[in-house]
Amino acid sequence: MAGIYIHIPFCKTKCHYCDFYKTTDFGAKTDFVSALKQEIEWRKNELQQEEIASIYFGGGTPSVLKIEEISSILHHLSNCFSVADDVEITLEANPDDLTPEFLEGVKNTPVNRLSIGTQSFHDADLKSMNRRHNSQQALASIQAARDAGIQNISIDLIYGLPNQTLADWKDNVLKAVALDVQHISAYHLTYHEGTVFYEYLKTGKIKELPDELSFDQFKLLLSELKKAGFEQYEISNFARNQRYSRHNKAYWERKKYLGFGPSAHSFDHKSRRWNVSSLRKYLQAIDEKGPFWETEVLSAQDQYNDYMITSLRTKWGISLNYLQTNFASKYVSHFQDEAEKYLESKHLYLEDGIYRLSDEGLFISDKIMEELFYME
Ligand SMILES: C[S@@+](CC[C@H](N)C(=O)[O-])C[C@H]1O[C@@H](n2cnc3c(N)ncnc32)[C@H](O)[C@@H]1O
Ligand code: SF4
CATH class of the missing domain: 3.80.30.20 (tm_1862 like domain)
Structure with a gap:
């Protein structure tokens, strides 16, 4: 789908x-x-x-x-x-x-x-x-x-x-x-x-x-x-x-999507693509059959960071099992280390292997996500 x-x-x-x-x-x-x-x-x-x-x-x-x-x-x-x-x-x-x-x-x-x-x-x-x-x-x-x-x-x-x-x-x-x-x-x-x-x-x-x-x-x-x-x-x-x-x-849920039109983004699990943010350039490129987009191949680190941004914001949360199955152990231990202080401050809570934001956590979610990111 x-x-x-x-x-x-x-x-x-x-x-x-x-x-x-x-x-x-x-x-x-x-x-x-x-x-x-x-x-x-x-x-x-x-x-x-x-x-x-x-x-x-x-x-x-x-x-x-x-x-x-x-x-x-x-x-x-x-x-x-x-x-x-x-x-x-x-x-x-x-x-x-x-x-x-x-x-x-x-x-x-x-x-x-x-x-x-x-x-x-x-x-x-x-x-x-x-x-x-x-x-x-x-x-x-x-x-x-x-x-x-x-x-x-x-x-x-x-x-x-x-x-x-x-x-x-x-x-x-x-x-x-x-x-x-x-x-x-x-x-x-x-x-x-x-x-x-x-x-x-x-x-x-x-x-x-x-x-x-x-x-x-x-x-x-x-x-x-x-x-x-x-x-x-x-x-x-x-x-x-x-x-x-x-x-x-x-x-x-990181399902695939195609984005059409100027500035639209697309995602196919392995890469992201974004179209030019200019109607003039878009029309000209379509006319000349030229490229009007840029792409970025996603590294393991990008995929881990994406998982953080997309999952933590929802009621379905971050699954420890999913992390362990899909990411190298350095990502999993980084996540657990960083999540610890937010569990203590009750911005995060852990239930049956799923980490979710509390109401206080939801309000400062940007800051929490930033700290959960892995930066080499
Ligand atoms: C693509 S926009 C607008 C869709 C439609 N053109 C409209 O204005 O009703 C989608 C929604 O993003 C929200 N939005 C856009 N910029 C925002 C901002 N700077 N801060 C908070 N919400 C924003 C607005 O609620 C907006 O309806
Ligand atoms: S500028 Fe356009 S897209 Fe943005 S909120 Fe207003 S009507 Fe919607």
């Missing part, structure tokens, strides 16, 4: 926190769809008949595609790959694109999961992030998706925003819970170099939230979602009734 990721590199405007590859120039949108299909065609033998269990349209903003474009990309994929009958097909969508006409169109494609970029239900937050929608549209888009008969809906929220109080965040979480969606992704704000928020932070126009408040927001998220019947299956991901994102879960 493998996955397919499609990167749609267009956004009508840019949000102040976002460093995903995108352009606001839609001039080459039609050429992009043709180039994407060409890339798919060229790479159709890379998965050697492995069945496709998930397809994910990410971005950028996949909801700026026309319904015919979504359908024709999916049709092309099913001609080139062996797509499972029960494939999960997710489309990331911005609330302001979710008109009744668009949703009706989506219903008539094989897309069966929507991931809606709600981010917040507060106008002040949305404005500060430079989102295109307001709180009323955030709520209405989710209702409209449900009214259109889309059963599997996920929403994205961001917390740790400048000036966001615990009460503001609680209100957001409660609104999300009341919406009766199956899945919530809640990300702590990251300040990425090159974004407007990063500049504002550097010049003192905004301030990072104090760690204690961020942690309180995280704890509130965990407790409210648990009360509402959500299971936390990854640091930022919560599902009801095991409606996990099959696509993202497969990343964390």
